[in-house]
Amino acid sequence: MPDMARTQNCRIGIVADVQYADRPPKRWYTDKQKTTFDPSRTRNYRQSFEKFKSYAEISKKCLELDAFIQLGDLVDSSSRFTGDEDDDQIFKFPQKTLDTLDEILEVVDSVNAKTKINCIGNHDVRTFEELNWLGKQEGWENMHEFIKAKYLPNENLQADCFAYERQITDKVTVVNIDTFDLSVYGRPHDSEQFNRAMKILNENNPNEHKARTRGMDGPFEKRFVQWTGGVSSEQL
DSSP, X not given: OOOHHHHOOOOXXXXXXXXXXXXXOBOOBSXXXXXXXXXXXXXXXXXXXXXXXXXXXXXXXXXXXXXXXXXXXXXXXXXXXXXXXXXXXXXXXXXXXXXXXXXXXXXXXHSSEEEEEEOOOHHHHHHHTTHHHHGGGGTOSSHHHHHHHHHOTTOOOBTTTTBEEEEOSSSOEEXXXXXXXXXXXXXXXXXXXXHHHHHHHHHHOOSSSTTOOTTOOSTTGGGOSTTOOBOOTTTO
């Protein structure tokens, strides 16, 4: 048997979809009257955060990783609200949301790894897209500038999006593709990227509300919904 400690080139830790929000669990009801809910589909936002913190603590007892990669959706878009039910929410953006992000980014930074890498998911851009309109009064030019500063302070971003590469060792390089380059989430409504994304949705989703998939039963048709994104030719 080979000595793995001598032959391995790179050790990488990965986590995805923490989706933290400092709010009570969101129940998944199985009927419109909201009398029955499915516990297996309930979103336990705070419990997710506690599990992630446990992961970070365990890492400190292990051999240091060459890199730790957070694959996106670090916060849940419902972190902008308080309340247990959808009809009992109070809009608390932006300060509560900013505090939530800072809290969980501290956990990312505490993981026992030489390099920390963040990717951006649809919940991340959805959470902070209001900064395109509120950003200047909060000290940010727009959402993209905010995410660059908070999530990606050490990355050399390319093509007006969140694409970048990071060398981990002399033999391993991570390349991140920004799949929300073209998107109706996160991009200002007067931007070329928003308009191109909207054109794609209108051409492929027959529903008035682009979050719906009614009548879209063919192979891969249901990917054309508003919470997905696309990659521009410039980025490629």
